Amino acid sequence: MNESHRIQSLFTDLYHGHPWIDVTLEDTLSRITAEQAAQRPIKNGNTIWEIVNHMIAWRKNVLKRVQGEVLETPSNNYIEKIKDTSEEAWQQTLETLERTQKEWLYFLSTFNEADFINKYPVNKLTYYQHIHGILQHDAYHLGQIVLLAKITNP
Template identity: 55%
Template sequence: MKETLRMTSLFEKLYNGSPWIDVNLYDTLSPLSAAQAADRVVPQLNTIWEIVNHLISWRENVLQRIQGKVISTPDHNYFKPVNNTSAAAWKKTLAQLATSQENWQQLLQTYPKADLEKIYPNNQMNYYEHIQGILQHDAYHLGQIVLLAKLVKQKL
Protein backbone atom coordinates (compact mmCIF):
# COMPACT_ATOMS: atom_id res chain seq x y z
CA MET A 1 0.00 0.00 0.00
CA LYS A 2 1.23 3.49 -0.83
CA GLU A 3 2.46 5.24 2.32
CA THR A 4 0.27 8.29 1.79
CA LEU A 5 -2.78 6.01 1.60
CA ARG A 6 -1.79 4.49 4.94
CA MET A 7 -1.60 7.97 6.41
CA THR A 8 -4.94 8.88 4.86
CA SER A 9 -6.43 5.85 6.57
CA LEU A 10 -4.94 6.90 9.91
CA PHE A 11 -6.40 10.41 9.54
CA GLU A 12 -9.82 8.96 8.66
CA LYS A 13 -9.82 6.56 11.60
CA LEU A 14 -8.72 9.17 14.12
CA TYR A 15 -11.26 11.70 12.88
CA ASN A 16 -14.36 9.55 12.34
CA GLY A 17 -13.50 5.87 12.29
CA SER A 18 -12.26 3.09 14.50
CA PRO A 19 -8.69 3.90 15.48
CA TRP A 20 -6.57 1.65 17.63
CA ILE A 21 -7.22 3.94 20.64
CA ASP A 22 -11.00 3.23 20.40
CA VAL A 23 -12.11 6.89 20.37
CA ASN A 24 -12.24 9.40 17.56
CA LEU A 25 -12.55 13.15 17.32
CA TYR A 26 -16.00 13.29 15.73
CA ASP A 27 -17.76 10.94 18.15
CA THR A 28 -16.11 12.65 21.12
CA LEU A 29 -16.86 16.23 20.07
CA SER A 30 -20.21 16.10 18.27
CA PRO A 31 -22.37 15.36 21.34
CA LEU A 32 -20.90 18.28 23.29
CA SER A 33 -22.78 21.54 23.59
CA ALA A 34 -21.08 24.90 23.21
CA ALA A 35 -21.39 25.42 26.97
CA GLN A 36 -19.68 22.09 27.65
CA ALA A 37 -16.91 22.82 25.14
CA ALA A 38 -16.32 26.25 26.71
CA ASP A 39 -16.45 25.07 30.33
CA ARG A 40 -13.12 25.49 32.12
CA VAL A 41 -13.87 22.54 34.34
CA VAL A 42 -10.34 22.64 35.79
CA PRO A 43 -9.16 26.23 36.28
CA GLN A 44 -5.53 25.59 35.29
CA LEU A 45 -6.38 23.69 32.10
CA ASN A 46 -7.52 24.66 28.64
CA THR A 47 -11.13 24.18 27.69
CA ILE A 48 -12.17 21.57 25.15
CA TRP A 49 -12.90 24.38 22.71
CA GLU A 50 -9.45 25.91 23.15
CA ILE A 51 -7.89 22.50 22.50
CA VAL A 52 -9.99 22.00 19.37
CA ASN A 53 -8.92 25.42 18.05
CA HIS A 54 -5.32 24.45 18.82
CA LEU A 55 -5.77 21.21 16.86
CA ILE A 56 -7.23 23.02 13.87
CA SER A 57 -4.44 25.60 13.83
CA TRP A 58 -1.69 22.99 14.06
CA ARG A 59 -3.34 20.86 11.37
CA GLU A 60 -3.36 23.92 9.10
CA ASN A 61 0.20 24.85 10.07
CA VAL A 62 1.64 21.43 9.23
CA LEU A 63 -0.43 21.20 6.06
CA GLN A 64 1.19 24.44 4.89
CA ARG A 65 4.65 23.28 6.00
CA ILE A 66 4.54 20.11 3.92
CA GLN A 67 3.52 22.20 0.95
CA GLY A 68 6.71 24.22 1.30
CA LYS A 69 5.67 27.22 3.39
CA VAL A 70 8.03 28.17 6.23
CA ILE A 71 6.04 29.17 9.30
CA SER A 72 7.13 30.36 12.72
CA THR A 73 5.16 29.04 15.66
CA PRO A 74 3.47 31.92 17.52
CA ASP A 75 4.28 32.46 21.19
CA HIS A 76 0.75 31.42 22.19
CA ASN A 77 1.22 28.08 20.38
CA TYR A 78 -2.32 28.41 19.04
CA PHE A 79 -3.90 28.37 22.49
CA LYS A 80 -6.14 31.41 22.57
CA PRO A 81 -9.26 32.25 24.59
CA VAL A 82 -12.61 31.65 22.94
CA ASN A 83 -14.58 34.89 22.99
CA ASN A 84 -17.78 33.79 21.28
CA THR A 85 -19.15 30.71 23.04
CA SER A 86 -22.48 30.54 21.26
CA ALA A 87 -23.91 27.34 19.81
CA ALA A 88 -23.42 28.79 16.31
CA ALA A 89 -19.74 29.48 17.02
CA TRP A 90 -19.23 25.91 18.32
CA LYS A 91 -20.88 24.56 15.20
CA LYS A 92 -18.54 26.72 13.11
CA THR A 93 -15.51 25.40 15.02
CA LEU A 94 -16.59 21.80 14.37
CA ALA A 95 -17.06 22.68 10.69
CA GLN A 96 -13.52 24.13 10.61
CA LEU A 97 -12.21 20.86 12.05
CA ALA A 98 -14.12 18.94 9.37
CA THR A 99 -12.66 21.22 6.70
CA SER A 100 -9.15 20.62 8.01
CA GLN A 101 -9.85 16.90 7.79
CA GLU A 102 -11.02 17.23 4.18
CA ASN A 103 -7.93 19.31 3.33
CA TRP A 104 -5.63 16.63 4.72
CA GLN A 105 -7.47 13.85 2.90
CA GLN A 106 -7.31 15.71 -0.41
CA LEU A 107 -3.63 16.52 -0.06
CA LEU A 108 -2.56 13.01 0.92
CA GLN A 109 -4.43 11.40 -1.99
CA THR A 110 -2.05 13.06 -4.45
CA TYR A 111 1.00 13.78 -2.30
CA PRO A 112 4.23 12.63 -3.99
CA LYS A 113 6.05 9.96 -2.00
CA ALA A 114 9.40 11.62 -2.75
CA ASP A 115 8.23 14.79 -0.96
CA LEU A 116 7.96 12.88 2.31
CA GLU A 117 11.75 13.03 2.55
CA LYS A 118 11.97 16.80 2.09
CA ILE A 119 13.40 18.62 5.09
CA TYR A 120 11.59 21.46 6.80
CA PRO A 121 14.22 24.17 7.44
CA ASN A 122 13.01 25.40 10.85
CA ASN A 123 13.45 22.08 12.65
CA GLN A 124 15.30 19.81 10.19
CA MET A 125 12.56 17.17 10.37
CA ASN A 126 11.30 15.64 7.15
CA TYR A 127 7.71 16.00 5.96
CA TYR A 128 6.91 12.39 6.85
CA GLU A 129 7.80 13.16 10.47
CA HIS A 130 5.57 16.23 10.36
CA ILE A 131 2.60 14.22 9.08
CA GLN A 132 3.11 11.49 11.67
CA GLY A 133 3.59 14.21 14.27
CA ILE A 134 0.24 15.83 13.56
CA LEU A 135 -1.46 12.43 13.90
CA GLN A 136 0.28 11.93 17.24
CA HIS A 137 -0.63 15.48 18.24
CA ASP A 138 -4.30 14.87 17.47
CA ALA A 139 -4.32 11.61 19.44
CA TYR A 140 -2.56 13.22 22.41
CA HIS A 141 -5.06 16.07 22.62
CA LEU A 142 -7.99 13.73 21.96
CA GLY A 143 -7.03 11.99 25.20
CA GLN A 144 -7.22 15.33 27.01
CA ILE A 145 -10.58 16.10 25.41
CA VAL A 146 -11.99 12.73 26.46
CA LEU A 147 -10.99 13.34 30.07
CA LEU A 148 -12.32 16.91 30.09
CA ALA A 149 -15.59 15.77 28.48
CA LYS A 150 -16.08 13.22 31.26
CA LEU A 151 -15.52 15.93 33.88
CA VAL A 152 -17.87 18.35 32.13
CA LYS A 153 -20.61 15.74 31.87
CA GLN A 154 -20.29 14.88 35.56
CA LYS A 155 -21.21 18.49 36.40
CA LEU A 156 -24.64 18.09 34.82
Protein backbone atom coordinates (compact mmCIF):
# COMPACT_ATOMS: atom_id res chain seq x y z
CA MET A 1 0.00 0.00 0.00
CA ASN A 2 1.41 3.39 -0.95
CA GLU A 3 1.32 6.48 1.27
CA SER A 4 -1.64 8.08 -0.53
CA HIS A 5 -3.69 4.95 0.08
CA ARG A 6 -2.67 4.88 3.75
CA ILE A 7 -3.80 8.49 4.10
CA GLN A 8 -7.06 7.66 2.30
CA SER A 9 -7.61 4.99 4.95
CA LEU A 10 -7.09 7.57 7.69
CA PHE A 11 -9.64 9.89 6.06
CA THR A 12 -12.11 7.02 5.67
CA ASP A 13 -11.65 5.77 9.21
CA LEU A 14 -12.13 9.19 10.78
CA TYR A 15 -15.17 9.89 8.64
CA HIS A 16 -17.05 6.60 8.94
CA GLY A 17 -14.70 3.74 9.61
CA HIS A 18 -12.96 2.37 12.66
CA PRO A 19 -10.45 4.98 13.83
CA TRP A 20 -8.21 4.50 16.83
CA ILE A 21 -10.14 7.26 18.66
CA ASP A 22 -13.29 5.12 18.33
CA VAL A 23 -15.64 7.93 17.20
CA THR A 24 -16.36 9.07 13.67
CA LEU A 25 -17.67 12.23 12.09
CA GLU A 26 -20.56 10.54 10.33
CA ASP A 27 -21.80 8.57 13.33
CA THR A 28 -21.46 11.51 15.72
CA LEU A 29 -23.12 14.04 13.42
CA SER A 30 -25.92 11.68 12.36
CA ARG A 31 -27.26 11.75 15.93
CA ILE A 32 -27.34 15.56 16.14
CA THR A 33 -30.44 17.52 15.17
CA ALA A 34 -30.48 20.97 13.63
CA GLU A 35 -31.77 22.37 16.92
CA GLN A 36 -28.93 20.77 18.86
CA ALA A 37 -26.34 21.80 16.26
CA ALA A 38 -27.46 25.44 16.51
CA GLN A 39 -27.29 25.63 20.33
CA ARG A 40 -24.53 27.69 21.93
CA PRO A 41 -24.06 26.05 25.33
CA ILE A 42 -20.79 27.84 26.07
CA LYS A 43 -20.96 31.63 26.10
CA ASN A 44 -18.59 33.01 23.45
CA GLY A 45 -18.06 29.46 22.21
CA ASN A 46 -19.00 28.00 18.85
CA THR A 47 -22.01 25.92 18.00
CA ILE A 48 -21.64 22.43 16.58
CA TRP A 49 -22.95 23.79 13.29
CA GLU A 50 -20.38 26.59 13.19
CA ILE A 51 -17.64 24.05 13.87
CA VAL A 52 -18.85 21.76 11.08
CA ASN A 53 -18.94 24.68 8.62
CA HIS A 54 -15.46 25.68 9.78
CA MET A 55 -14.24 22.12 9.12
CA ILE A 56 -15.83 22.11 5.67
CA ALA A 57 -14.20 25.41 4.75
CA TRP A 58 -10.77 24.28 5.95
CA ARG A 59 -11.11 20.95 4.12
CA LYS A 60 -11.78 22.93 0.94
CA ASN A 61 -8.99 25.41 1.67
CA VAL A 62 -6.32 22.77 2.25
CA LEU A 63 -7.45 20.75 -0.75
CA LYS A 64 -6.96 23.83 -2.93
CA ARG A 65 -3.56 24.45 -1.34
CA VAL A 66 -2.28 20.98 -2.19
CA GLN A 67 -3.58 21.48 -5.72
CA GLY A 68 -1.28 24.49 -6.05
CA GLU A 69 -3.63 27.36 -5.27
CA VAL A 70 -2.52 30.14 -2.91
CA LEU A 71 -5.34 31.38 -0.70
CA GLU A 72 -5.96 34.06 1.87
CA THR A 73 -7.47 32.87 5.12
CA PRO A 74 -10.37 35.13 6.10
CA SER A 75 -10.07 37.07 9.34
CA ASN A 76 -13.03 35.13 10.79
CA ASN A 77 -11.13 31.84 10.27
CA TYR A 78 -14.24 30.43 8.60
CA ILE A 79 -16.41 30.82 11.70
CA GLU A 80 -19.73 32.39 10.79
CA LYS A 81 -23.09 32.63 12.52
CA ILE A 82 -25.75 30.28 11.19
CA LYS A 83 -28.66 32.10 9.57
CA ASP A 84 -30.92 29.20 8.56
CA THR A 85 -31.25 26.72 11.41
CA SER A 86 -33.81 24.47 9.75
CA GLU A 87 -33.43 20.70 9.65
CA GLU A 88 -33.14 20.97 5.84
CA ALA A 89 -30.22 23.37 6.14
CA TRP A 90 -28.52 21.05 8.65
CA GLN A 91 -28.92 18.12 6.26
CA GLN A 92 -27.40 20.26 3.48
CA THR A 93 -24.44 21.02 5.74
CA LEU A 94 -23.92 17.31 6.38
CA GLU A 95 -24.15 16.60 2.65
CA THR A 96 -21.55 19.29 1.98
CA LEU A 97 -19.24 17.68 4.53
CA GLU A 98 -19.74 14.34 2.82
CA ARG A 99 -18.97 15.93 -0.54
CA THR A 100 -15.65 17.24 0.82
CA GLN A 101 -14.91 13.71 2.02
CA LYS A 102 -15.44 12.35 -1.50
CA GLU A 103 -13.34 15.15 -2.98
CA TRP A 104 -10.46 14.34 -0.64
CA LEU A 105 -10.65 10.62 -1.37
CA TYR A 106 -10.68 11.26 -5.12
CA PHE A 107 -7.77 13.67 -4.81
CA LEU A 108 -5.72 11.16 -2.84
CA SER A 109 -6.49 8.41 -5.35
CA THR A 110 -5.01 10.53 -8.14
CA PHE A 111 -2.25 12.32 -6.20
CA ASN A 112 1.33 12.10 -7.41
CA GLU A 113 3.27 11.15 -4.30
CA ALA A 114 6.35 12.99 -5.55
CA ASP A 115 4.34 16.15 -4.76
CA PHE A 116 4.21 15.40 -1.02
CA ILE A 117 7.42 17.41 -0.65
CA ASN A 118 6.04 20.49 -2.43
CA LYS A 119 5.80 23.47 -0.12
CA TYR A 120 2.91 25.85 0.22
CA PRO A 121 4.56 29.25 -0.29
CA VAL A 122 2.69 31.12 2.45
CA ASN A 123 3.71 28.97 5.46
CA LYS A 124 6.44 26.79 3.89
CA LEU A 125 4.78 23.59 5.11
CA THR A 126 4.84 20.63 2.75
CA TYR A 127 1.76 19.21 1.11
CA TYR A 128 2.31 16.13 3.26
CA GLN A 129 2.13 18.27 6.40
CA HIS A 130 -1.01 20.01 5.12
CA ILE A 131 -2.75 16.72 4.36
CA HIS A 132 -1.97 15.30 7.79
CA GLY A 133 -2.82 18.67 9.30
CA ILE A 134 -6.37 18.58 7.96
CA LEU A 135 -6.83 15.10 9.44
CA GLN A 136 -5.59 16.41 12.79
CA HIS A 137 -7.90 19.41 12.43
CA ASP A 138 -10.89 17.14 11.82
CA ALA A 139 -10.05 14.96 14.84
CA TYR A 140 -9.57 18.00 17.06
CA HIS A 141 -12.96 19.44 16.12
CA LEU A 142 -14.64 16.05 16.32
CA GLY A 143 -13.61 16.01 19.97
CA GLN A 144 -15.22 19.41 20.48
CA ILE A 145 -18.39 18.24 18.75
CA VAL A 146 -18.60 15.15 20.93
CA LEU A 147 -18.35 17.27 24.07
CA LEU A 148 -20.84 19.87 22.84
CA ALA A 149 -23.26 17.09 21.90
CA LYS A 150 -23.09 15.78 25.47
CA ILE A 151 -23.78 19.25 26.85
CA THR A 152 -26.68 19.98 24.49
CA ASN A 153 -28.31 16.56 24.86
CA PRO A 154 -27.44 15.19 28.30
